[in-house]
Amino acid sequence: MDETVRPLNMPSCANFATRRKLYSIAAMLMLVLVFAKTGEPRLLRDQAGRTVSVPDNPLRVVSLAPSITEIIFALGESGRLKGVTQHCDFPEAAKSLPKVGSYVHLDLERIVALKPDLCIAVRDGNPENVVTELEALGIPVYAVDPRNLDTAVDTVLEVGQLLDATTKAQRLAIEMRARIERVTERVAKTRLRPRVFFQIGDAPIVSAGNNTVISELIVAAGGQNLAEGPTSYPRFSMEQVLALQPEIVIITSMTKEVDLQQMCAEWRKYEGLPAVRDNRIFVVEADLFDRVTPRLIDGLETLAGIIHPELFR
Amino acid sequence: MKATAPYVYPILKRILTVSLVLGLLLIISAFLGLSMGSTAQNIRQILAVLSGRADQYPTLSNIVWRIRLPRVILAALVGATLSLGGLVFQALLRNPLAEPYILGISGGSAVGAIIGILLGMSPFPGVAFFAFAGSMATLLLVLLIASTRSAMKKDTLILAGVMVNAFCSSVIMFLISLTQDSRLHNILFWLMGDLSLSDTHRTLMLMVSLLPCFVALFLFARPMNILLLGEEMAANMGVDVRLTPLVLLLITSFMVSIVVCHTGLLGFVGLVIPHLLRLLFGPDHRLLVPACILGGGAYLILCDLLARSLPSQGEMPVGVITAMIGAPLFILLLRRSRR
Numbered sequence: 001m002d003e004t005v006r007p008l009n010m011p012s013c014a015n016f017a018t019r020r021k022l023y024s025i026a027a028m029l030m031l032v033l034v035f036a037k038t039g040e041p042r043l044l045r046d047q048a049g050r051t052v053s054v055p056d057n058p059l060r061v062v063s064l065a066p067s068i069t070e071i072i073f074a075l076g077e078s079g080r081l082k083g084v085t086q087h088c089d090f091p092e093a094a095k096s097l098p099k100v101g102s103y104v105h106l107d108l109e110r111i112v113a114l115k116p117d118l119c120i121a122v123r124d125g126n127p128e129n130v131v132t133e134l135e136a137l138g139i140p141v142y143a144v145d146p147r148n149l150d151t152a153v154d155t156v157l158e159v160g161q162l163l164d165a166t167t168k169a170q171r172l173a174i175e176m177r178a179r180i181e182r183v184t185e186r187v188a189k190t191r192l193r194p195r196v197f198f199q200i201g202d203a204p205i206v207s208a209g210n211n212t213v214i215s216e217l218i219v220a221a222g223g224q225n226l227a228e229g230p231t232s233y234p235r236f237s238m239e240q241v242l243a244l245q246p247e248i249v250i251i252t253s254m255t256k257e258v259d260l261q262q263m264c265a266e267w268r269k270y271e272g273l274p275a276v277r278d279n280r281i282f283v284v285e286a287d288l289f290d291r292v293t294p295r296l297i298d299g300l301e302t303l304a305g306i307i308h309p310e311l312f313r
Numbered sequence: 314m315k316a317t318a319p320y321v322y323p324i325l326k327r328i329l330t331v332s333l334v335l336g337l338l339l340i341i342s343a344f345l346g347l348s349m350g351s352t353a354q355n356i357r358q359i360l361a362v363l364s365g366r367a368d369q370y371p372t373l374s375n376i377v378w379r380i381r382l383p384r385v386i387l388a389a390l391v392g393a394t395l396s397l398g399g400l401v402f403q404a405l406l407r408n409p410l411a412e413p414y415i416l417g418i419s420g421g422s423a424v425g426a427i428i429g430i431l432l433g434m435s436p437f438p439g440v441a442f443f444a445f446a447g448s449m450a451t452l453l454l455v456l457l458i459a460s461t462r463s464a465m466k467k468d469t470l471i472l473a474g475v476m477v478n479a480f481c482s483s484v485i486m487f488l489i490s491l492t493q494d495s496r497l498h499n500i501l502f503w504l505m506g507d508l509s510l511s512d513t514h515r516t517l518m519l520m521v522s523l524l525p526c527f528v529a530l531f532l533f534a535r536p537m538n539i540l541l542l543g544e545e546m547a548a549n550m551g552v553d554v555r556l557t558p559l560v561l562l563l564i565t566s567f568m569v570s571i572v573v574c575h576t577g578l579l580g581f582v583g584l585v586i587p588h589l590l591r592l593l594f595g596p597d598h599r600l601l602v603p604a605c606i607l608g609g610g611a612y613l614i615l616c617d618l619l620a621r622s623l624p625s626q627g628e629m630p631v632g633v634i635t636a637m638i639g640a641p642l643f644i645l646l647l648r649r650s651r652r
Contacts (some may be wrong), residue, residue, distance in 0.1 A: 105502060105509070106626070109380050113352035115372050133512050137375050 043145050047145040047158070048123045054140055057164050062111055065103045065122040067088045068144065070293040071156055072120075074172060077163045082132070083114045090287060112137060118143065120159065122158035146292035147217050149180055149300070156294060172294060178295045180220070183304045187222035194307055196223035196247035197275070200286075202263055205236045213296065214289050220292045221303035222311075223248065247274040248307060252286035282306050335607035339389065342614040346385040346591065347377055348525045349618060351628065379513065385614055387511040388631075390523050391576050392586070392613025394568045396605040397463040398531055401565045404537045404598065405558050409588070410469055410648060412578035416474035417634055420481030422573035423449025427488050428459055430500070436515075436574065448529020451477050452566055506579035506632020508617050526568045527606055533561055534598040541596070579613075581630045581639020586612055588646065 041053045050152050062083035063069040071089040078093060086102045088094045089099035098114060101107035103125055111119065116139055121131055123145035129143045142162060146155040152175045160169020200206045207227035208214035218225040223269050226244045227234055251263055260283050267273070267281050275281055284306075305312045348359040354373060359368060402411035411583045425447025429440035458473035479622070489500060496633045503510070536557050544554045572579075586609045587601065591620045594600050617639070622629040 101628075107351050107510075109351050109376050112372060112376050127510075129510060129512060133380075136512075137379055196453060 025090060025221065041140075044142065044162075046143045047151070047155070048142065050144040052140050052142050054142060054232060055117045055163060058162065060114065060116045060118070061163065062100060062114055062116040062119045063088065064100070064119055064126050064141075065104060066090070066287075067122065067146065067293045068159070068290040070291060070295060071159050072163065074156070074294045075160055075163060075165045076166050077165050077168075080110050081164055082116060083111065104236070108133055112139070116153055118142065118162065120162070122146075142287045147211075148213055149220065149296065150211075150293045152294070152296050153177060155292070167209075168212065174273065182218055182301065183300055187308060189219070190222065190308065190311065193222060193224045194247045195226055195245065195274075196248045196307060197226045197241055199249065199251045199263075200233070203258065205238065205241060206233050206237060207231070209234050213292055217289065217296070217300050217303050218307075221307050223303070223307040239269055242270060242273065245274055249275045249281045250303070250306065251281070251283050252289060253283055280306075316425050322365075324519045324597070324599055327594075328603060330609060331594055332603050335604055335611065339607045339611040339614075340381055342611040342618075343385050343389070346388065346614045346618055349382050349622060350376065350381055351621060352376065356359065357523055364426060375579060383516040384508055384511040384512045384617070387575070388613045388617045389610030390516070390519055390610070391508070391572050391579065392609040392616075393527065393606040394523055394572045394608025395582035395613070396586035396602040397527070397583075397602065398569045400587040400598070400601055400605050401530065401537070401561055402583070403587060404541055405561060406470060407541065410471050410584070410643065411474075412564070412581065412583035414578065414583065415471060415478070415643070416455050417451045417477035417481055418448045418566060418569055419457075419573050419578050419580070420478045421447040421449075421454075422487075422570040423578055424481050424484050425450075425486075425570070427485060427500065431488060431492060438623065439618040440461060441571050441574050443521055444574045445567055447628070448566040448573070451481065452562060474604050475638075501591065503577040504631060505630035506635065507630045508620075509628065512574070515575060521570055523568060526564050527566055528559075528603075531599075531602045533557070534602045537561070538596075577630070580631045580636045582609060582613060582635050584646070585635075585639050585642055588642070 005267075041055050041104075044052055044054050046052050046306055050081055051148060055066070059080055060082045061072070061077075061080045063072060063081060064085060066088045069081070070090055071076060073091050073094060077209065081094075081097060084094055084097045085102045085106070086099050098110070098115070099123070100110045103122070104127065106126065119141045120133055120143050121143045123143045123146075131143065132143050144151045144155045144158065153176050156176065157169050157173050157239055160166050160172070184307055198207050198214055198218060200214075200274045209227050209229045209231045212232055213227045215228065226241075227236070233300055249267055251260065254261060256300075264283065268276055271293060284299070284302055288295050288302060301312075339383065344363075347363065348354070348356065358373055362370055362377050368374075392534065398413040398418075399411070402416060402634075403409055405411075406597065422444040425443035426440050426443070428444035428447075432439075432443075434440045446641050455470070455477050458477070459470040476635075485504065536547075537553045539550050539552050540554070540557065548554050572626045586605055590601055590604045590608055594604060613635070616634045617631045619630050620634050623629065
């Protein structure tokens with residue numbers, strides 16, 4: 001991920017330097033705070049607004065969602081990780097860790113048997129009663145709730161703080177912010193906002209509305225999200241999609257490769273569609289868009305390259 | 314009174330013997346349920362924890378007492394309730410195939426419960442009330458459909474139940490397709506019959522509401538025997554032929570609906586257990602009610618054990634197991650009752 005910090009424009013470079021100074025000051029302040037408190041459990045407020053007593057240097061951490069596993073690996077703290085969920089498949093090393101069920105259907109017994117000193121949960125997805133049970137058994141559960149690019153960066157910082165990896169987290173956060181800024185700055189140079197239809201499911205066709213990461217990424221990458229609206233994951237009939245006249249169609253790879261080829265072929269049947277005419281139907285990796293992790297920035301850069309190829313060559 | 318005394322004592326003795334045997338079976342199943350689970354443990358440690366020397370193995374003790382025990386108790390309560398449900402419906406409707414799931418009562422409760430959940434009700438009393446209303450509505454509907462044709466003919470009743478059930482499933486699918494909820498996955502799992510959401514508090518709540526119903530049904534065992542002789546005979550023997558069935562149906566629907574709230578749809582338990590026990594111990598309900606409570610409990614504990622240990626990853630809903638055992642038996646019974 002480090003090699004992706006690409007050359008930046010002059011103005012943003014200056015901006016970057018001042019930010020970096022600020023962050024290093026913040027990091028030092030935080031270090032002072034952390035060292036002042038060593039030895040005793042810290043009382044922290046998690047992203048679900050609950051106060052959790054977290055051990056100072058947790059050594060047996062169980063991650064209750066794929067996104068959390070990715071963040072912990074990105075921070076280089078996988079040594080603390082003693083258990084992950086069934087779908088934690090990135091990076092490759094996560095697959096060999098003990099599994100504690102799927103993140104919506106956790107196996108309480110397996111979690112407890114791993115004797116964790118800290119569990120990290122996602123607020124949206126992990127069943128609440130499992131969290132309550134774990135806490136009743138004396139296992140602290142810190143809940144994160146990353147919903148967009150901003151909170152993704154915050155979550156990296158918070159998980160870093162939890163795992164005594166503040167410096168690494170700061171560095172990662174700075175890098176993430178710089179990459180986001182680079183995309184938004186380039187996109188700001190053009191008024192062009194192509195009409196994007198982002199397809200998540202095959203049958204029925206599902207897209208992403210307001211308050212979703214996907215919608216935020218499309219807008220940040222300089223596109224217009226055709227599924228904009230109050231419903232988070234609205235369903236569409238083919239008829240409705242055709243009426244929206246998408247200039248770009250993006251399909252996530254939730255399904256198998258063969259099905260994807262078939263889905264693309266399905267779209268190409270509608271020759272009048274701008275996206276078909278200009279041959280702008282793309283397949284992207286689903287994990288880059290539905291997991292709020294550092295890889296989300298990869299997703300953003302992928303989208304930007306698709307929507308504004310003229311700016312990101 | 315004097316004349317009945319010699320008749321009462323043998324049955325009392327039989328009740329005690331049967332309860333003792335089935336109680337032993339329940340205890341063995343509970344022991345198996347406590348000692349096996351998704352994490353491998355050695356039996357010596359389990360025995361140490363079960364005999365009260367918990368401080369040596371704090372983690373295992375947590376797993377056994379705080380995670381497995383509520384689940385085993387929940388399974389026993391649910392198994393007992395559904396078996397009793399089958400027993401009561403079979404007696405009242407004089408139909409060997411009647412059972413809460415097949416009659417659509419469970420499906421009706423599920424529709425009510427889902428509506429309650431979608432309206433954002435609290436699990437108790439909000440969702441439970443909706444589930445009870447749903448079960449009563451479907452019961453009424455089934456009886457109405459069946460009674461319009463040739464007074465409770467066997468097949469008509471079952472057919473009506475199956476159709477109401479199909480209708481309920483479509484309503485459930487409709488409600489699910491309307492929601493954009495992240496709890497969707499959980500609802501689907503719950504629908505298939507799932508005991509994994511057990512915790513100490515919920516299990517206690519369920520126990521408090523179910524145990525009085527068990528006692529009440531035991532007190533109604535003799536009237537149930539008499540009702541089987543036919544309405545006229547029952548009326549002559551001093552049983553209120555209108556009130557008694559009504560009270561029994563109310564109690565049973567209440568029990569089934571709160572069980573559905575907790576564990577979703579578990580089919581065929583009320584078919585398998587009463588039939589098996591009737592085969593073993595004869596048709597006397599004074600014997601069958603306690604036998605259903607103990608035997609049904611043991612049966613579901615063992616089914617849940619299978620559901621927990623068969624898949625290598627995660628677990629499957631226990632409703633899958635009960636249906637796999639129950640559906641073939643249903644077909645067998647249907648063939649036999651046709652003859």
